[in-house]
Structure formats: structure tokens, C-alpha cells
Amino acid sequence: MAKSNLMAKAKRILQLKKEGRIAQALERAESLAAEHPGEVITHCLLGDLHFVAVVRAREAAAGSEKETADASSLSETHLRSARDALSEAKVLEPDSVDIATALADILIESEMFCEAETEYRRAMEMEMDITTPERPAVNIPFFSSTPNQRREACQRLANRLVLHEVRRILDIGTEGSAPTLDISKTDSVLKTEVGAALKTQTEDGGAALKMKTDGGAREAKVKGTLDIGRTTGGAVLNTDGGSALKMKTVGDSLDTKVERNLDSGVASKAAGGVDLTTDGGVQKPDVLAMRILKEARSLANRFPGSARAQLCHLLAQLQHMRSLPPELDMSKGMERLVRSAGIASQAFPNSAVIALFHAKLLSVSGRLDGAEAECHQALDMEDVSDPEEECVPPGSVGGDNYEERLSSVAEDFDWLLRQIIGRAEKFWENSLTSETKKRFLSVKVDALQDEYTKFDQSSLFSVQSALSFFKENNSWRFWMCPLCNSNKKHTMPGPLMEHMYKKHPRLVLPRLRSVVNSILEGESDGLFDGVSFTQDQDTHDIIRFKERSGIFAWLFSETIRGEKSRPFCDIMQENCTEGRKLLETMKKKMASLPTDKSTTDESPRFNEIRELWLQFLKHTVVDYGKIMLTLARTLIWSEFKKHMAGVHETACQRITADDIDDVFFTLSNADEQTMKE
8 A cells, every 4th residue: 555655656746747847846756755765766756856957957057157156056966966866776776777877877967977887887787687587677667668778778878978088088189288189080170270189069969861972962861869968857767879789899909009108108207217208298299199099999998889989999099100200101000900990890880980981091091992982882871870979079070960960971971082083093194104094995895794794694785785786876875665565776766756656645645746846856975975996906896995185084083973883674664664654744734735736835834745755855765875884984993993002002102191191181172161261
């Protein structure tokens, strides 16, 4: 009876909270806790209500100086009370994951991060132990959560703790009076800033999205949101978050060596020797970089499932490398770092910021093929994590909302792709002989067929049949009827129209021909101007591109943007589907045309139908030339990148600080515009 009475009172208190009557709810909760000091639910109620009071007090801290001071004092009082209440609840029910996560939340709000991490670890261990019916989760009425909610709460805590630790690590670079270069700014921020490390308060959030690029356009599809570190008026013990992910930390060999160097410097000072860590009382940049690296490694080891923690560790390794004497060759260190970033990219396949870092490292090391592939893979990602949750420094990805942040990262990938094509063009112009260029500008027809069969083994298309069609018709393009299974290839729109209105008069009205009669002529093929078809000395059929001004951009500008060949059956199916839709639309609009032919041209429907016909011709054309050219561009670009990589490897080119700066610290167009503003 007493238990049911307690539950009824707790329910009424929660109703007061729901109605916003927090002071009254707190008063009753304190009385209830005094009456039932041994009941865990009373202390959970107190902790929850005091936390809501903290939020309200902080919201009220925007008034006068006195009001702000009073609100701050009140907030601290409620925080202390919330800690005491949940600490007592922990004593009464030490095996509750919900209590542990709630207490960790309050400790973070109290800026007691070490204690909060301890509670987070305890919650994680208990959650991992809840695997059998013999060890079920502790059930606290009104405050228990589902397994998914508990895991999400633990991940949310990890994100908040990592966020604090990353900011603390970046603050190491501000110690002493000498400015330090913040090399960790790799996104759309001022990449050459010298001074204090960036400390931007961010509103943490999360979402799932799809990132696509098409001539610079982006598509963002938000599937959900995740609040991290955001205080709300809701129950502390039941909050949303994201699923955990584990990975092996990387770069141990480099970090161990750095720790030995750092420890030896400290030991030298303790032994009365020369202090190698300071210069006139100011810590040397390389020593600061070693300290940052040691802290970042610890963070990555403690939070293996955090993309931000792993990225911080990777950036710290790069910063340490950048702090070394400029005359040193960084090739071996870069090789280790590229491997580490590759492992992180695989462990966090939805992280755009880690993919961007990995792509930039590949570019620095001369692996343009891998850098380009990483860019396109990232731009095609689905369910990408919100960059705001993972970027280092926090807040370094621009954008007030999810879509804007997505666009900001996509612009960084586009910028890197432009850098790759720029370096490749420079190599083409300055490092290739005329004979070597001619070799790249000649492609065997058999090689094109081999390239095509990599993604389509059907017999619907062959390079030889496309060449035969061109020789016979002096055109690469044709149309096929989207309404039937006729295999007739119409090289001009007029014969196609005649076929359709004779064979399919119900859908293609005879009158449509008179409406579009003046635009039934096809356009000329200009795609292969400057291209010849001949044979080499071994009588192999080849396609030869004429060397001319701008040939590099003409060949590769579309390829670097992600242009890809598609299976012929997919092209035909898409053409037929789109063609049927447009013909249906034209038929409906034809029904509203005036019956009087003399007034037909004046009807607004007339121009609409003609525009639809132009769209029909555009969306249903089959262009053998475009298929061939895309195959040739892809093949030549692939072979050219292999040649560049081989030259780079043979030359054993050194990687210097300038090479790193060119990729990580060159301002993008967006950065330059930001500086102007």
C-alpha cells in the first residue's frame, strides 16, 4: 500500500513538471524524499527537477549584471543539489545504467569532467554486463530506458566528453607568450591563422544525410537529428544519442617515440641539465606539438568509438610532423600517417571529415589516384554523420544548419579535386615530352572494350558496333521508340516521329507532328571534332585525339568531377521510362489545344508542347560518341595517374612542410571570400 501511494505521489510530481510548475514540483519532491529517504525514485525525481531548474536559471541569465549573477548563483545551487540527489540514488541503486548516465550528465554540466568520465565508464561496463536474463537492467519506475536509449545516452556522453577534451588539447597550443600555428584547421576556415587555438562554442547536433555532387550542386537528405551536449527541460535519465562504434587506435609507434622524447626532456630538466623544452621561458613549438600529440593519443585510446577523438589524434600527428625542422624529409612519417588515416576512414565510413583528411594526406604524398577516389566516395556517401559532431577544431565546419555544413564539406572536396586536376595539368604541361603526350592521346579500341566490360558483361553494346554505326551513318547518335520493342535506330527525329504516330496513334496523336514539325531535324555531332580513327603499326584500331590548346581540360575536366560510364541497358531503360512520361504529358496538353488551326500557334499550350518535345529528344537520345568518349577519358586518366605515381616513386621525391601547407593551408575560394567580407 505504501509503495503504491509513493508511486501516485511521484506521478503527480511529474505532472506538475509537465505543466511547467517546477518550483511546486521541487517542493513536493523534497518532501517526498524526506519521507522516503531509502527509495531511489525520490532521489531520481529530485535530480531531474533540479536539472530542469538549472536550465531555467541559465535561460534567465541574459538580463542585467545583477540578474546574471543571481541566476548564476541559483544555477550552481541547483547543480549541487542535483549532484547530491543522484549521488544518493547511486548509493541506493549502484547497478543502474540510467542513474550513472544521468549523474555523468550533471557532472559535465558542473565542469567536473574527470568524475563524469568515471561515471561514463561505469555506465558502459554495466551496459555490457546486461546480456543475459540472469543480469537484467535495473528498472526504476518513470526513469528506466530501453537498451537503445541507454546505448545512445552513453554515446552522447562520450561525445560531450570528447568535445571538452579536444578543446582542452587545442588550448595547449596557447600556452606561453609565443604564437603557435594551428595546423588542425583543415576545413573551410582561415587555414593560415597564427595565434590562439580556435575556441568556438558550438551547438552540437547530428543527422543522417546523403551527399552528391553534380557540377557543384549538392543534395542533402536529412533523416534524423541527434542532440549532443544540448541542455533541455526533459528528463535527464532518458535522452537521445547515437550508436557506438569501436575502432583500433593507430599511430602507436610514432606516439611512443614522441613520449620518450618528451619524457627525456622533462627528465633532463629535473636532473639539472639543459632544459630542451623551453626557449626563454616559452615552450618550443615542437615541444608543444609533442605534448598535444601525447594528450591526443590518450584521448583516442580512451574513446576508440569517437570519430572526433581519432581525428584529433591524426591531426596532432600531422602537427607534430609540421613542427619538425623544415629540412627533414617527412616521407616516412607521412606514409605512417596515411596508413593511420586509412584505417580511421574504414572504421568510420560515414565520416566526411575523416575522409577529407585522408584524401588530403593522399594528395600530399603524391597518390592523386587514391585522393580522387576518396573524394568521390565521400561525395557519394549516404547516412553521413553531421560534420559538426566530428570536426576538429570544434566549429571549424561552416554552416548554421545541417545542409549548410554538408555543403561546406562538399566544397572542400570540390576544392581538393580542383587541386588534383591542377597538379596533374602542371605535370602534363611541364613534365611530359611531345611523344609521351601523343602516346596518351591514342587509345586502342580493344582497350576501350575491356574498360567497358569491367562494369557490363552483356552483349548489348560493343565498341566495334558503335564504330560501325558511325561509319555507316556518319553520326554517333540515334533514337529508339520508347513505346515498343522495335530495334530500329532512327538517326533523325523525323523518322522517329513518323514511326510513333503510325504505330502508336493513341499516345502519339497525328496532330503532334504538325506542332513540332519545324524541330524534327537533328543537331550535328561535334563531340569528336579533332578526333581521328586509324590503325597503329600492328594494325590495331585506335582512336587518336589531336594535340591542341586546352586538350587536357577537354579530356579530364568531366572525369575529375565524377563522370562515369554506365551499362547500356541502364541507359536504354532510363530513356524509355522518361520518354513515356513526356509523351503522356504531351498528349494531355494536346487535348487542350484549340481545334481551329489558325489559332493554335497563339495558344500557350503550343510552346509548352514544343518545349516538351525538345526535352523528349534530349532525354531519349542514345549517344554512342558520348559513351566512347567517357570510356576513353576514364582510361587515359587512369593510365596518366599511374604514370605520374611511377615518376613520383622513381624520383623518391621528398615531402616537406611546404607540400603539407599547399594542401592543408592554401585558401579555398570560400576562405578568400570570407576574408574579404
